Amino acid sequence: SQQGEEDPQALSIQEGENATMNCSYKTSINNLQWYRQNSGRGLVHLILIRSNEREKHSGRLRVTLDTSKKSSSLLITASRAADTASYFCATDAEGNNRLAFGKGNQVVVIP
C-alpha cells in the first residue's frame, strides 16, 4: 500500500529543542504532505513537497524529500509547547488519486 511510515512514533523534547521526524514510503509519488493534529481535532496541513523538490521551508518547519530512498523528514526548529501534537505524513502516489496517511508521530514539547 502507499502508506507513509513515520519514525519515531513518539518524541518528547524540551521547549527550544529541535524535533525531527522521518517518513518512508513504498512507491513513486507526485507529492508528499505533512499534517498536524492536535488532540481531539481535525488535521491541519503544514507543508507540501513535490517529487521534483528536495527541500522546503515554512516558518520553523523544514521538510526534505529523498525520492531515491523514498523517505522524507520533518524538522521543527526551536520547538514550543504549542507544537505538542501528532504529525502525519501523507503521500499522493503516481497514478493513484488517493492521499494515504502514515501512522503518525506523537510529539510532546515540555515547557
Added chain:
Amino acid sequence: EAGVAQSPRYKIIEKRQSVAFWCNPISGHATLYWYQQILGQGPKLLIQFQNNGVVDDSQLPKDRFSAERLKGVDSTLKIQPAKLEDSAVYLCASSSRGGRQGANTGELFFGEGSRLTVL
C-alpha cells in the same frame, strides 16, 4: 472563509444501530473525502468524491457503509448496522484539486471530525 463543517461531533450508539454523519465542505471545493481514524492510527480513506461522482470507494465496507454527495456539495456517510470495530473518528476533508485521473492531490482541509462510539 468558512472551514469544513461536520456534525454531530460526538455520537454514542449500540451495535447494530445506525448512524449518519454530515459534512459541508469549503465552498467551491470539488473534491470531498471521508476518512476513518481509529484511535492511535492515521486516517484511512473510505470514499472520495469529485463533484457528485465517486472517484474511489475501494476501502469502503459497502455491506454496512454508504455515502452520497448531493448536488456536489454536502455529503452524508451512513453506517448500518454498526459494529464495535466502527468506533472511530470520521473525518471529512475537501480540496480544490485532485479526484481526477492525472490530477495531483493538493492540500486537504479537514473538519473537526465526528467521534463515534459503538457499545
